[in-house]
Amino acid sequence: MSETTMSAAPPATRQVTVTVNGEARAAEIEPRLLLVHFLRQTLGLTGTHVGCDTTSCGACTVLLDGVPVKSCTVLAVQADGREVTTVEGLAAGGTLHPIQTAFHEQHGLQCGYCTPGMMLTSVALLAENPDPSEEDVRWAISGQICRCTGYQNIVKAVRSAAAAMREGS
Amino acid sequence: MYPGRFEYFVPESVGEAVSLLAERGDEAKVLAGGQSLIPLMKLRFASPAALVDINRIKSLQGLGQADGHLRIGALVRHKECERSELLRGRYGVLGAAAPQISDPLVRNLGTVCGSVAHADPQGDWGSALIAANARVVAEGPSGSREIPVSELFVGPFTTTLEPNEVVTEVRVPDPGARAGGTYLKLERKVGDFATVAVGVQVELDGSGKIGRAGIALTGVGGSNLRATRAEQALAAAEPGDAAFAEAARLAAEDADPIADHRGSVEYKRNLVRVFVERGLRAASDSAAAA
Numbered sequence: 001m002s003e004t005t006m007s008a009a010p011p012a013t014r015q016v017t018v019t020v021n022g023e024a025r026a027a028e029i030e031p032r033l034l035l036v037h038f039l040r041q042t043l044g045l046t047g048t049h050v051g052c053d054t055t056s057c058g059a060c061t062v063l064l065d066g067v068p069v070k071s072c073t074v075l076a077v078q079a080d081g082r083e084v085t086t087v088e089g090l091a092a093g094g095t096l097h098p099i100q101t102a103f104h105e106q107h108g109l110q111c112g113y114c115t116p117g118m119m120l121t122s123v124a125l126l127a128e129n130p131d132p133s134e135e136d137v138r139w140a141i142s143g144q145i146c147r148c149t150g151y152q153n154i155v156k157a158v159r160s161a162a163a164a165m166r167e168g169s
Numbered sequence: 170m171y172p173g174r175f176e177y178f179v180p181e182s183v184g185e186a187v188s189l190l191a192e193r194g195d196e197a198k199v200l201a202g203g204q205s206l207i208p209l210m211k212l213r214f215a216s217p218a219a220l221v222d223i224n225r226i227k228s229l230q231g232l233g234q235a236d237g238h239l240r241i242g243a244l245v246r247h248k249e250c251e252r253s254e255l256l257r258g259r260y261g262v263l264g265a266a267a268p269q270i271s272d273p274l275v276r277n278l279g280t281v282c283g284s285v286a287h288a289d290p291q292g293d294w295g296s297a298l299i300a301a302n303a304r305v306v307a308e309g310p311s312g313s314r315e316i317p318v319s320e321l322f323v324g325p326f327t328t329t330l331e332p333n334e335v336v337t338e339v340r341v342p343d344p345g346a347r348a349g350g351t352y353l354k355l356e357r358k359v360g361d362f363a364t365v366a367v368g369v370q371v372e373l374d375g376s377g378k379i380g381r382a383g384i385a386l387t388g389v390g391g392s393n394l395r396a397t398r399a400e401q402a403l404a405a406a407e408p409g410d411a412a413f414a415e416a417a418r419l420a421a422e423d424a425d426p427i428a429d430h431r432g433s434v435e436y437k438r439n440l441v442r443v444f445v446e447r448g449l450r451a452a453s454d455s456a457a458a459a
Contacts, residue, residue, distance in 0.1 A: 011174055031177035031220070034207075053170050055208050056360060058274055067277045073207045074278070075200075077177055078224065121274070142359040143272025 016080040020045070021089030031077045036060045038076035039086055047087035047116050051145070058144030061117030062086050068121040070143075087116035090123070098168065099123055099161040108157030110148035117144055122158045130166055132159065172210035176219040182226060183308050186335050189221045191310050195332040197221055201243060204271070204279035205287045221335075229337060239263075239341040243283070247276035260341060261455055262350030262370045262383070266297035269352065272360040282336040285318060288328045288392065291362035295322060295393030297352050299385035300368035303341040309334040319385075322392035344381070347373040349455025353444040354387070357431065363388040364431040365440040367420075369448030371408065373456045379403045384416070384445060389424035389437055396420035399445065408453040417446035 017026045020043060027042050039045045039062065051059030053072050060071040063085035090097035099119045102108065109115040118141060125132055125140040132140070137158045138151070146154060180186040190197050198217040200206060201224065209215040223229060229243040232253055239260055241250070247270045250256055256264030270276055270284075270293050284294045285305060298318040305316045307330055318339070321328050330336065354366035366387035374380035382403035384396040399416040406412040426437035 012176065014177060030174070032172045032174055032210075034171055034211075037171065053211070055204065055275065058272075061274060068274050069278050070274050072211075073204060073275075075177075075203070075207070077179075078200075078203070078222065140273060143274040 014077055014080075016077055018076070018079045018081075019083045021085060029076055031075060033076045034072055035062070035064075035074040035076045035079055035084070036071040038079075039071065039084070042076075045086050045088050049113055049116060051113065056145070057114070058117045058121070058141075059114050061120050061144060063120050063124055066124060066127065068117075068124045085120065085123075087119060090119065097123070098164045099126070099158070102157040102161035102164060103154075106157035106160050107153045108150070109154075110146075110150050114144060114146045114148075118146070118154055122161065125158070126162055126165060131162055134159065170211040172207070173213060173216040175210075175217055177222065178219065179222045179225055183223075183228060183335060183337055186221050186223055186226065187308055187310055187333060189219070190335065191333040193219050197332070199223055199283075199286070199335055201283035202246060202279035203283075204275045205283070205289065223335065234343075235340075237343050239343065241281050241339040241341070243280060243335070243337050245281055247271070247279050247281065247284075248273075250281060251276060258455070258459055259344050259346060259348040260301065260350070261452070262297050262300045262352050262368045263341065265350070266293050266352035266354075266368060269293060269354045269356070269366070275360070282339055285321065285339065286328060286330060286336045288322050288326050289362075290322075290325045290390060290392045291388050292393065293352065293354065293363065293366055293368075293387055296366060296368040296385035296387040298339060298341070298368075299393055299395050300350060300352075300370045300383035301341045301344070302370075302381075302383055303339050305330075305336055306338045306340060307331075307334040308337050313337065315340070318393075319395045324391045344370065344372045346459050347456050349452045349457075349459060350383075351448050351451045351455070353448050355440060355444075362431075365389055365426070365437050365444065367441060367444035367448050369445065369452045371403075371449060371452040371456045373408070373453075377408070377457070379406050379408055379412075379453075382416070382449070384420055384448075386420065386424055386441055388431075389426040389441060391425075394424065396423055396445065398423055403449075408449075408457070410450075413446050413449040413453075416449060417442045420445040 049059040051057035197219040250267035350370035370383040399420040421442035
């Protein structure tokens with residue numbers, strides 16, 4: 001038998017360097033790799049969850065240069081040279097971020113699946129608006145779904161974190 | 170889910186982007202915000218062999234007033250429009266549409282020009298821009314050309330753009346100080362497409378009559394629809410309930426909805442009527458107050 005290998009050329013890859021939670025992370029990746037898979041699989045940061053995988057639920061939300069985005073709908077190569085913050089980057093040196101403390105204290109989570117995304121969107125909101133109204137919070141998280149429907153306590157937690165951060169600053 | 174394989178290019182100029190597209194024809198797609206394209210690629214409804222990522226082309230940034238028009242560069246995100254003070258008053262149809270597009274996270278990345286080039290019949294920008302008489306600027310190998318947004322859409326997800334053209338900006342003519350507009354949308358939940366939406370712009374002349382009215386409909390046809398007969402009925406008319414009701418009736422007649430999980434034909438047609446009437450009243454009041 002003659003060799004009839006249909007060996008396709010190895011997929012072209014691209015070198016990227018993304019600053020994730022303050023640390024430069026370099027990798028050789030395929031352009032089609034989604035940011036969420038880069039974080040979870042390439043870097044092992046599994047705090048970012050995959051929910052609907054169709055740009056609807058916001059479970060995969062991370063901050064890209066400080067702006068909340070759905071990481072299932074961003075290519076990792078698009079983050080080259082940019083900064084990404086995931087839930088793993090919120091606590092500093094073993095001390096919870098005020099948003100984490102508030103979600104804990106106000107029971108801002110039930111199953112916890114949406115929580116990383118909810119917290120990151122909240123951090124971005126509070127950076128712009130240190131005293132959001134209930135409506136401001138609901139508007140900010142309106143692209144994210146809590147399947148436990150725990151919105152009351154999520155909103156309470158965000159406003160409680162806002163108050164704590166205003167006092168602390 | 171993840172997209173099929175593609176070659177990825179990051180040009181630094183529009184010229185470079187156009188060359189890349191010209192070499193690859195309709196095998197290549199432009200990537201801007203990616204909020205429509207990437208989901209389609211993940212579902213394998215689209216499998217372009219190459220992506221030309223225009224996000225690093227600095228000349229495509231910028232929302233601002235230029236020579237007699239408002240310029241929306243190809244990298245202007247929905248969020249920037251939502252927050253811009255420029256998109257109030259005379260450009261109110263755009264300012265009202267922006268915060269109703271998808272959800273806040275999608276608005277952080279998605280672009281106006283990308284949305285128009287994508288030509289989703291349920292896209293909101295198409296109608297807002299038709300009402301505002303806007304034009305798209307497309308650059309190709311032989312230079313750039315302007316296309317009225319109302320002539321851009323051929324049908325669902327189909328435009329008159331060539332595969333080797335990049336939309337570089339949208340130009341919205343300055344309608345003058347005595348103009349106002351709004352965008353009314355019914356959606357079942359944040360992030361859903363419109364059941365029905367209507368973009369309205371009213372421009373008053375020196376005597377307080379309607380100089381030009383722009384009306385366009387979302388979700389009731391194979392593309393964003395200009396309500397031509399309603400616009401014509403309003404030209405030179407005295408603004409008021411009678412004229413608005415008649416225009417709304419004509420727009421509802423010209424709507425071409427289909428029955429689906431969002432509502433029946435009759436329901437959607439009636440929404441068009443109600444929204445056009447309400448929109449005209451709001452736009453006219455805003456224009457008169459300016």
